[in-house]
Amino acid sequence: MLDFDLFEQTYEKCLKCNACVVNCPVSNTTLDFGGPKHLGPELKRLVNQQQTIDDKRIELCTLCGNCDMSCPENVHVSTLTAYAKAIHSDQSGTKFRDFVLSNAETVGKLASSFGPITNLAMGMKPVRKVMEMVMDIPAERQFPKYRFKNFKRIYHKKTAGTKRKVAYFVGCYATYNAPEVAESFIKVMKYNGIEVAVPDQKCCGVPMFANGQMTQGLKNANYNINSLLEYTRQGYDVVLTCTSCTMALKKEYVSFLKSAGAKELASHVYDADEYLRLLKDSGELNMDLSPMKEKAGYYAPCHMKAQGIGNPAMDILELIPGYEIQDVGAGCCGQCGTFGFKKEKYDVSMRIGKPMAEAVKEVNADYTVTECGMCKNQLDQLTDKVVKHPMQILAEAYDSYR
Amino acid sequence: MTEMIETDVVVIGGGVTGAGVLRDLALRGIKAVLIEQQDLGHGTSSRNHGLLHSGARYAVRDEEAAIESYQENLILKKTIPGSIEETGGLFAKVPEDADEYVQKWLAACKKVGIPTEQVTLEQALKQEPYLNKKVQAVYRVPDGAVDVFTLVIDVVADAVAHGAKALRYHEVIDVLLDQNRVKGVKVRDVYSGVEKNIYANIVINAAGPWGTQIAQMAGIPLHLINNKGMLAVFSHRFNRQVINRLRIPGDADIFVPAHDVTIFGTTGVNVTDPNDTSLDRQELERMLAEGQALIPSIHEMRMIRAYSGSRPLYQESADLNDKSGRNVSRGIALLDHQKRDGLAGLITITGGKLTTFRLMAEMTVDLVCEKLGVNVKCTTAEEIVPQRKVEGYFNQIDMAPAARNKLKSWAGTKAVQIESALREENTVICECEQVTWAEVEAAIPEDGRFHLGDIRRRTRLGMGPCQGTFCHHRAAALAVEKGKATSEEADWALKQSMIEREKGMGVVATGETAKQQQMMAAIYLVSLGLEREERQNV
Numbered sequence: 001m002l003d004f005d006l007f008e009q010t011y012e013k014c015l016k017c018n019a020c021v022v023n024c025p026v027s028n029t030t031l032d033f034g035g036p037k038h039l040g041p042e043l044k045r046l047v048n049q050q051q052t053i054d055d056k057r058i059e060l061c062t063l064c065g066n067c068d069m070s071c072p073e074n075v076h077v078s079t080l081t082a083y084a085k086a087i088h089s090d091q092s093g094t095k096f097r098d099f100v101l102s103n104a105e106t107v108g109k110l111a112s113s114f115g116p117i118t119n120l121a122m123g124m125k126p127v128r129k130v131m132e133m134v135m136d137i138p139a140e141r142q143f144p145k146y147r148f149k150n151f152k153r154i155y156h157k158k159t160a161g162t163k164r165k166v167a168y169f170v171g172c173y174a175t176y177n178a179p180e181v182a183e184s185f186i187k188v189m190k191y192n193g194i195e196v197a198v199p200d201q202k203c204c205g206v207p208m209f210a211n212g213q214m215t216q217g218l219k220n221a222n223y224n225i226n227s228l229l230e231y232t233r234q235g236y237d238v239v240l241t242c243t244s245c246t247m248a249l250k251k252e253y254v255s256f257l258k259s260a261g262a263k264e265l266a267s268h269v270y271d272a273d274e275y276l277r278l279l280k281d282s283g284e285l286n287m288d289l290s291p292m293k294e295k296a297g298y299y300a301p302c303h304m305k306a307q308g309i310g311n312p313a314m315d316i317l318e319l320i321p322g323y324e325i326q327d328v329g330a331g332c333c334g335q336c337g338t339f340g341f342k343k344e345k346y347d348v349s350m351r352i353g354k355p356m357a358e359a360v361k362e363v364n365a366d367y368t369v370t371e372c373g374m375c376k377n378q379l380d381q382l383t384d385k386v387v388k389h390p391m392q393i394l395a396e397a398y399d400s401y402r
Numbered sequence: 403m404t405e406m407i408e409t410d411v412v413v414i415g416g417g418v419t420g421a422g423v424l425r426d427l428a429l430r431g432i433k434a435v436l437i438e439q440q441d442l443g444h445g446t447s448s449r450n451h452g453l454l455h456s457g458a459r460y461a462v463r464d465e466e467a468a469i470e471s472y473q474e475n476l477i478l479k480k481t482i483p484g485s486i487e488e489t490g491g492l493f494a495k496v497p498e499d500a501d502e503y504v505q506k507w508l509a510a511c512k513k514v515g516i517p518t519e520q521v522t523l524e525q526a527l528k529q530e531p532y533l534n535k536k537v538q539a540v541y542r543v544p545d546g547a548v549d550v551f552t553l554v555i556d557v558v559a560d561a562v563a564h565g566a567k568a569l570r571y572h573e574v575i576d577v578l579l580d581q582n583r584v585k586g587v588k589v590r591d592v593y594s595g596v597e598k599n600i601y602a603n604i605v606i607n608a609a610g611p612w613g614t615q616i617a618q619m620a621g622i623p624l625h626l627i628n629n630k631g632m633l634a635v636f637s638h639r640f641n642r643q644v645i646n647r648l649r650i651p652g653d654a655d656i657f658v659p660a661h662d663v664t665i666f667g668t669t670g671v672n673v674t675d676p677n678d679t680s681l682d683r684q685e686l687e688r689m690l691a692e693g694q695a696l697i698p699s700i701h702e703m704r705m706i707r708a709y710s711g712s713r714p715l716y717q718e719s720a721d722l723n724d725k726s727g728r729n730v731s732r733g734i735a736l737l738d739h740q741k742r743d744g745l746a747g748l749i750t751i752t753g754g755k756l757t758t759f760r761l762m763a764e765m766t767v768d769l770v771c772e773k774l775g776v777n778v779k780c781t782t783a784e785e786i787v788p789q790r791k792v793e794g795y796f797n798q799i800d801m802a803p804a805a806r807n808k809l810k811s812w813a814g815t816k817a818v819q820i821e822s823a824l825r826e827e828n829t830v831i832c833e834c835e836q837v838t839w840a841e842v843e844a845a846i847p848e849d850g851r852f853h854l855g856d857i858r859r860r861t862r863l864g865m866g867p868c869q870g871t872f873c874h875h876r877a878a879a880l881a882v883e884k885g886k887a888t889s890e891e892a893d894w895a896l897k898q899s900m901i902e903r904e905k906g907m908g909v910v911a912t913g914e915t916a917k918q919q920q921m922m923a924a925i926y927l928v929s930l931g932l933e934r935e936e937r938q939n940v
Contacts (some may be wrong), residue, residue, distance in 0.1 A: 012637055012704045013914050015921055016833060016868040034802055042833055046662055046804050049642045055803045073914065240861070 007256070008080055011041035020067035020077050025302075025332035026060050027078040029351045033060040036067035040080035054091040058084040058344065062336030063210045065247065065306035079255040082209045089212025097135045101338035102211035105203035108146065108176030115148030136343040142381045143341075144177040144373060151179040155186065160195035160236065164284075166275075167231035168196045169224070169249065171242035172203050173373030181373075184395035185241050185272055191398040192279060192286045197236065200227045203314035204248040207338050214256075221253045225261045232268040238273045241370045241391055243303040244337065246271045250307060271304070271371070273312035273390055279321070291321035297328045297365035298394070299356065299379065301372035302336075313371060313390040320397045325369065331360035335378035349378075357382035369393065404588075405598040408483060409435045409567070411770060412587055412602040414574055416440075417447035418550070419751055421557040422763030422782070428564035429785060430767060430778040435600055436558065436566065437589050439573040439612075441856050445556035446610045447677070447756065448859070449711020451633060451658045451665050454478060454486055454546035455757040458493060458518065459651055462503075463512035468514045471757045475544060477783050478760065484790030484814055485553040489659055491545025492526060493518075494537045496695045499649040504539055507648060509728065511543075518543055532640045532697050545644040547658050548756060551859040552790065556814075571850050572598075577619040577748075584620060584739075584747035587929070593851050604770055607750040611676035611712040611874045617750065619628030622743040628676055628712040628753060631929050632685050633667035634910060637704040637867045640664050640697075647696055654692035656803055661862065662835065666693055670713075681909040706867050709904030716753040719864035734758060734790050736765050788813035790840050795821050801828045805836040812861075816844045831880065832873035834866020839880050852887035854878070854899035867914075869903045871922040875930060893932070900926055 020036040022029050027035045034057040047053050058081060059328065067077035100107060111118040121127045128139035151170055160166065166189055174182040189196050201224055209218030228238050228249075240246040249269045253262040279285040297313050317325050334352030339345050360368055360383045367386040368379055376387040411427055412418045427434040438444070438831035457471030479486055495504055512519050519542045526540040527533055533540075550613045558568050569589065571699065576588040578599065580728025586601035607616045617624030630754050639659045647655035658665045669685055686708060716735035720904050751766045756873045764780045771778065796806045813820050823840035845860035846852070855876055863877060864870030868880045878892040887895065900922070907919050926932045 012867075013913060014867065015918050016872055017921065038802065038804075038833065043804060045638045045834075046807075046836065048662075049639045049659060050662070051807070053803050057802075073917075080689060 007321060008076055008083070009300055010073075010075045011044040011080055014041035014075050015073055016042075017072065017217045019070045019072060020075075023066045023070035023278065024220035025064060025066060025334065025352045026062060030060070030348050033057055036061070036077045036081060039084050040067065040077040041075050043084060044080050045099055052087060052091070054088050055084065056088060056092060058088050060297045060348065061085065062332070062339045063206070064302040064332050065337055066302055066332065069306055069308075074256055082214065082252075082256070085210070086214035087212075089214075095136070097137060097342070098211040098338070099213070100135070101341055102208045102213045103203070104172045104207045104338075108150075108172045111146040112148055112150045112176045115146045115150075118146045132343060137341055138346040141346060142377065144173070144377050145225065146176055147179055149179065151175045151182045154179060154183065155198060157195070157197050158199070160197045162193060162195040164194045165231075165234075165236045166194050166196045166239045167199050167228060167236040169201055169204070169228070169238055169240045169245055170198060171240065171245040174241055177200075178373060178389070181241055181389040181391055184315055184389065184391040185239075187395045188272075188276070188391055188398065191288070192276075192284070197231065199231050204245040206248050206252070206377060209252065209256075210337055210339065218256060221248070221257060221262070224249070225253060225257075225259075225265050228268075229261060232265060236268075237267070237275065238269045239272055240269070241272045241371065241389065242373065243271065243301045243307070244374070247303040247306055271307065271312060273310065273316045273371075274309050275311045276316045276394075280316070285319075286398070287319065288401045289394075289397040290321045290402070292323045292393075292397055294367075295324040295365045296326070296367055296369045296388075297360055297385070299328050299330060299333070299360065299362040299375060300324050301369040301370060301375045302332050304371060317369065317390055317393060320393070323397075326363055326365065328356075328359040328363045328368070330356040331367075332356070333375045333378040335374045337374050340374075340378060350382075351368075353378050353382050360385060406597065407435060407600045408597060410435045410601065410604070411603045412437065412600050413608055414587065414606065415445075415608035415610055416442040416558065416568065416570065417445050417542070417608065417610050418443065418554050418756055418759040419447075419610065419754070419762055420445060420606075421554045421561070422759045423567050423606055423608055423751065423766050424568065425557050425561035425787075426563070426760075426763040426767040426780060426782050428561040428566040428765070429768065429781050430771065430776065431565075432767075432770065432774070432776060434561075434566045435602070436561075436568040437572050437574055437587065437600070438568070438570050439592065440567070441570055441853070441859060442558055443551055444858065445612070445676075446711045446713060447554055448550045448632070448665055449633070449709055450550065450756055451667055452548045452550045452657055452660050453656060453658045453756070455755060456491060456543040456545045456832075457514065457516050458491075458507075458511055458543040458545070459646060459656075460900060461514055461516060462507055463651070464733065464870045465510070465514055467755070467758075468516065469757065470734070470761055472514065472516050472544075474758045474761050475546065478548075478757070479546060481760075481782065481785065482553060482556065482787045484787065485549045485556060487547045487549075487659070488510075489545065489547050489643045491543050491646060492521065492530065492533075493541045493543060493646045493648040494526070494533060494696060495539040495648040496534055497536055497538060497575050498695060499647065503649055508541070516543060530641055530643065530645060532699060533645060534696055534698050538748065539648070541648070542643075547644065547660055550756065555860060556787050556790070563580050569849075570847070574609075574616060574619070577616065579620065582622065582667070582745055584745060603747065604773060605748050606714070606770070607748065608766075610752065613714055613750055613752050615676070615904070620739070620745060620748055622739060622745055622748075624737070626674050627715040627717070628678075629715050630671050630673045630678060630710055630712045631668035631680060632689065632708060632710040633665055633689060634689065634708045635704050635750065636664040636666065637706045637914075638662065638664070639914050645696055652688040652692075657693075657697065662866065673712060676712055678712070681708050681710055681905070683909055686909060687886070703865070705910035706869060706915060707903070708909045714752045734765065736762070736769065738769060770840045788815050792817040796824070797858060799824045800839070802830055802836065805830050805838055808836045809838075809841065812841070820844050831876040832861070832863040832866065834873075835857045835862040835864075837861045839877075842877055842880075843884065843886065846886055852881055852891040852895050854895045855902060858899075864899070864903065868897060868918060869907055869922065871918060871925060873900055875925070877885075895929070896926065896932060897934075900932070
């Protein structure tokens with residue numbers, strides 16, 4: 001049995017104001033969810049030193065973190081809901097599908113080994129029908145492509161020799177699905193005279209937390225903390241291109257583990273654009289950016305907003321002469337990591353995503369910019385605009401500079 | 403014209419003592435009417451820890467009270483299971499307390515037969531993570547937690563089911579005398595103002611701290627020491643078991659888990675007015691400072707409210723120098739005023755403890771039987787008050803598991819009614835304590851006026867951290883919508899409950915509770931435009 005009575009004390013501060021419920025993308029879409037207030041601080045209070053309550057409605061929580069952002073009392077709502085998920089898995093077991101989805105890394109390794117076949121199969125209707133029947137993964141749901149030439153096969157640098165040294169936490173998505181994002185990042189760093197090392201790493205754990213696999217998630221967290229601390233203690237900065245991984249390293253490891261190591265690591269972690277903004281502020285940023293006459297719509301992922309660092313991607317991309325970027329100002333995309341791949345959540349996922357799709361349409365830019373691979377997946381499915389990562393645009397601006 | 407009622411016995415006071423006496427009378431087939439000036443249990447009976455004593459606290463100093471407590475502890479667990487949680491209790495010795503007392507206490511418990519079991523420090527801290535890590539010895543005793551609200555309500559309901567009558571919101575305005583004999587009481591309905599004469603062979607004064615006033619109306623002297631104690635409620639339940647400090651009983655040394663909260667107290671100050679339930683911040687600060695010995699993080703934990711009430715202590719010759727009242731016996735005082743004052747037809751039952759209320763009732767009714775020439779044995783040591791825990795209900799209702807859990811341990815005799823109402827409407831209206839409208843509807847008393855306090859005591863509505871900020875207006879609005887109250891009644895109920903909630907919150911209002919109070923004021927006074935009114939004594 002999981003024991004975390006003393007883990008999270010912030011629930012005591014809840015004033016029941018409902019700000020989290022009002023800002024919850026799921027609560028705004030369906031009445032079947034108990035809401036972040038009830039399944040977070042309220043439930044925690046009701047089980048404290050009493051009988052545990054397993055509320056299966058917690059499956060509808062996406063761990064997007066909008067509740068944390070909206071709470072005026074700084075209650076760590078999503079930490080509490082993550083534990084409610086863990087209790088639910090612990091008491092009611094885990095579906096095979098959720099177990100598979102939560103192991104994004106293993107899936108990534110396998111799928112990318114057979115990359116072309118995987119992608120072909122995932123595009124075939126009969127295959128998807130079988131998956132829907134056996135796995136409860138809806139046939140209509142688009143999947144990201146898997147690359148045979150994944151980032152692990154491309155880049156092997158374990159150390160950096162420059163003044164500023166970056167330890168890159170790649171994340172599963174940029175490793176197996178979008179190595180071009182990782183390559184662009186390496187390039188952008190190189191243009192700034194910074195060498196990038198890729199330390200040993202495992203999946204950040206976010207898909208595990210989201211599927212109640214808390215024990216495995218924390219195992220990965222500890223592995224990553226130990227591996228990355230070896231770098232930070234030698235003066236490396238940990239930089240990431242995935243907003244969810246960044247959230248995990250900055251906030252979730254600290255909230256869940258409350259360990260000195262997690263706190264130490266968190267103080268060295270940066271989102272890629274946040275890191276570039278830092279370079280800009282200290283006058284170190286290479287400003288040799290070629291002008292671009294393009295108009296982009298920026299879509300901010302929930303896990304970017306939840307970091308509380310503003311919109312660093314827009315701050316940086318606006319430095320490109322002639323470049324026009326506008327925040328589409330939409331809420332949650334509805335994909336929410338593994339959530340949108342589940343049959344029973346598909347309808348909710350689509351409904352959450354609808355306002356985002358409309359916002360993108362309204363802005364009517366040349367393409368959409370977002371950091372998160374899962375948001376991209378939903379954008380790909382719900383809009384007809386191309387979706388790019390900020391690093392891809394920056395790399396292009398540096399490349400074309402004469 | 404004054405209404406007239408005739409009965410065998412009038413019981414004054416709808417606290418736990420009066421409730422116990424009423425049920426005992428009813429089970430023995432004696433006609434009785436209970437008079438309570440406000441809601442059941444509104445006085446001392448609900449203004450305490452809700453601790454089912456094992457007797458261990460009194461073992462050293464008051465052997466008799468210890469033995470009585472332990473015997474009654476066992477009886478109540480068996481006969482009133484619906485209002486008792488068998489939590490068990492710990493006595494913990496902290497470094498600042500005398501070492502000698504431990505052996506003395508163990509020997510005293512052994513002598514009176516109260517079982518104690520030593521718990522390893524490791525075990526104790528595992529079970530009670532907030533307990534001081536520096537504890538030196540911990541013993542387990544069979545303490546328990548009592549829901550004092552449901553206890554009184556259920557005992558009276560069982561008495562009524564056996565033919566007794568209970569009049570809530572009726573105050574005694576006179577004791578009717580016929581020379582040297584009490585022949586009844588004159589009461590007034592506090593809502594309608596209607597006066598009634600109730601004639602009886604015997605009047606029982608079970609009015610607790612108000613007992614002196616009743617004696618005065620009968621023209622006899624009765625000196626009670628009203629010893630006021632303060633208690634604080636923490637926003638969540640942080641202990642699994644009762645935690646007592648292993649020392650000579652003193653202030654602020656007991657923590658009782660009560661459903662979803664922890665209740666901490668108490669103090670002892672003698673007061674003259676039984677209606678004095680004033681709260682003092684400095685008294686609270688002293689309590690917290692003292693409580694730190696057992697729970698070091700006490701200052702970091704959110705308190706949601708505080709309250710106070712008076713213990714009616716009786717001693718024929720009171721020691722006026724004992725300001726704390728701790729040296730006055732907690733023992734039972736059964737006064738036959740015929741023998742004591744030459745006034746027939748009046749009996750006073752006072753002193754004692756929550757834990758010994760049944761025994762007090764048994765002793766009182768034994769005396770009544772003797773006087774009435776009735777020869778029926780007391781059965782309250784065996785007859786069970788209907789259980790609240792229910793099996794097989796609510797599983798098919800689509801509702802929050804937390805609300806379902808609560809109902810399963812709460813619905814009791816109303817399970818069928820609540821379940822069928824839930825099929826129509828299953829919305830939780832009090833989120834902190836997971837109370838549904840179906841439950842509120844089933845709990846609204848048939849007599850009296852729409853009153854949120856009455857509902858609170860029967861459902862826990864508004865007892866959580868938000869103290870009614872959100873559920874009071876929901877309950878009031880639904881009551882009007884469903885024809886349970888007029889909008890004037892709802893308005894009045896909202897104002898009264900807000901005054902009452904604010905009083906308890908005000909004294910602990912730092913940090914979150916201060917913000918909560920502000921939010922409550924903003925919602926009721928600004929958004930809903932409720933006008934503040936002077937407190938009425940209801």
